[in-house]
Amino acid sequence: MIKNKLMSRKIALLLLSICTISFAFTSKRKESAPNGFAVVELFTSEGCSSCPPADALVARIEKENQDRPVYILAYHVDYWDRLGWKDTFSNRIFSQRQNQYAKWLNLSSVYTPQIVVNGSREFVGSEEKTLRGAITSSLSEKGKAKLAISISGQSTILNYQINQPTLGYNLLVAVITPNASNKIERGENKGRTLSHVQIVRNLENFRLNGKDKGSVDFLPIRGIQQGNAEIIALLQNEKTGQITAAAKLKF
Numbered sequence: 008m009i010k011n012k013l014m015s016r017k018i019a020l021l022l023l024s025i026c027t028i029s030f031a032f033t034s035k036r037k038e039s040a041p042n043g044f045a046v047v048e049l050f051t052s053e054g055c056s057s058c059p060p061a062d063a064l065v066a067r068i069e070k071e072n073q074d075r076p077v078y079i080l081a082y083h084v085d086y087w088d089r090l091g092w093k094d095t096f097s098n099r100i101f102s103q104r105q106n107q108y109a110k111w112l113n114l115s116s117v118y119t120p121q122i123v124v125n126g127s128r129e130f131v132g133s134e135e136k137t138l139r140g141a142i143t144s145s146l147s148e149k150g151k152a153k154l155a156i157s158i159s160g161q162s163t164i165l166n167y168q169i170n171q172p173t174l175g176y177n178l179l180v181a182v183i184t185p186n187a188s189n190k191i192e193r194g195e196n197k198g199r200t201l202s203h204v205q206i207v208r209n210l211e212n213f214r215l216n217g218k219d220k221g222s223v224d225f226l227p228i229r230g231i232q233q234g235n236a237e238i239i240a241l242l243q244n245e246k247t248g249q250i251t252a253a254a255k256l257k258f
Contacts, residue, residue, distance in 0.1 A: 055196075163227050
């Protein structure tokens with residue numbers, strides 16, 4: 008009887024030790040969990056015959072990552088408009104942003120489709136393996152800054168708060184249309200109906216001048232109703248182009 012009691016006590020102590028080790032391991036994993044994010048910026052155009060595969064790729068990525076911190080912005084550049092078809096969503100400021108990336112990333116020229124991830128890596132927008140690898144790598148990074156945003160009532164006042172020094176950083180505010188499609192009547196994609204996701208309709212750049220919290224007033228966009236749009240805000244280093252924080256909300 009005594010021998011059985013001693014054996015039972017040893018087993019209980021052993022199980023308690025295993026549970027303690029398991030809890031410590033789980034706690035350690037929880038503390039060191041990655042908190043990275045991936046900002047995927049696609050430069051595309053309805054006038055470019057190479058762009059539809061890239062548009063389709065980011066649509067798949069957007070659908071697969073709705074519950075993860077993956078922020079997709081599709082900029083329709085305007086330099087294809089002169090070649091037969093004016094892209095409904097094109098804007099000169101998107102072409103300017105792409106040219107700024109060419110300077111930051113030491114590129115000799117711009118092209119479509121092009122993807123830039125977190126402001127620091129670029130590649131051809133239809134390269135699925137490269138894009139998936141870049142997203143996985145970005146999500147696994149640790150120690151990223153946090154950006155919190157909110158809208159004041161029904162207005163276009165965006166409130167922000169950042170937990171990192173902001174001197175030398177800009178806050179970019181993008182108004183996004185979740186999806187749309189167009190039938191193309193001229194140009195390289197003549198006769199095709201093209202579908203798009205995460206279309207940037209407006210992009211504004213605010214210098215923070217060292218302020219880690221405050222409010223900015225962004226412009227409303229005609230034809231976009233509240234409830235059918237999204238706001239994506241990015242914190243970007245004005246010298247390197249690196250994006251260190253991102254946030255989004257329904258508008």
